[in-house]
Amino acid sequence: MNTLRQSMTSVVDWVLLVDDDEIQNFIHQRIIRKYVQESQILVATNGQEGLKILQELIESKANLQRGIIFLDINMPIMNGFQFLELYQLEFAGQFKNTTLYPLSSSDDIKDVIQMNQLGIEHYIVKPLTHEFATSLFA
Template structure:
């Protein structure tokens, strides 16, 4: 399976980031993994790394509830970025919140999906199949 050029993890919980990073490393999905603790840091990373399109994350795993800038505010700011800094990223929101208000709000967004935490091998496999036409190597 070809590796994804870059993945961006956005979560305010360092333990969640560590566990997700370990999972993605074990699955050998990418050689370039960026990590942000909130939406504002994520926007800065995109502005920094998306000068060349090949350096842009093709997958963004985004927490909903974060301080400074939450997932919804990130998506608003992301939509304001130049197209070269947004494309061709697939955004998947990860959350522990299944509050109907959040679910309804996510359904109105143009994102790749909404998954309940924790991130698992099976969920990653589904993302790869659905959005990248790839399957995990056994």
Template sequence: MSPLRKVVLIDDDEVNNFVCESIIKNENFAEEVVSFQCAEEALAHLRSAAHNSPVVFPDLIFLDINMPGMDGWSFIDEYRKLPGEVTKRCCLFMLSSAVDRKDIICAKSHEEVKDFFSKPLSIEILHFIREEFFVN
């Protein structure tokens, strides 16, 4: 299967973003990987893409829950305001070190969130995502 066009990582942990980028690139999972350590910056990027060039909107987003400033839940609230015709083509996944069952239940209760995964990102998670969400 050909790689996804674009994946966005949103996590305040620079090392985690580096590891995720490396795994995604080594597995030829996506042509482009863009990382943000600040959810507000990621949201600005997504807003711009949605309104100015929807073709560059990501196919997939990995979102952390616990971040300074805007956390994952607040990000989702703002993400919902983006045009539906753009966001419906994007799969949003929570990727978090949170082990609180309430966070997992809450994540899965959001219509926008396709699934919840615990860090670290693995090859197995990428294979699962590809098989479940991107095989035609």
């Protein structure tokens, strides 16, 4: 099992969940742990915390090569759209091989369109499924 898990972890270096829903974070972490080590999973409960974690990754000289960000839209303090705008302005250049996936309970077409206008193609309605995770990590 360790050999299999080690080979799977080569797909990404880190995963950031940005979501204020603790239950969803717990569920999503359980799914993601099937593909990456627990130490590679970072969690923020709002966009501001998410940006702070990204800044800490940069400052700690962590391996920034391959990451995935799962981003909720409706959160307190800083929502997903605000996070994405600041991410694109301040961080995207340093996280060139990072893919961002909106992972939201909202299935409002306006949210999907707004994400598309911000350059995000893939939009996932919660919850993250094992099938989608397999397509990302395996």
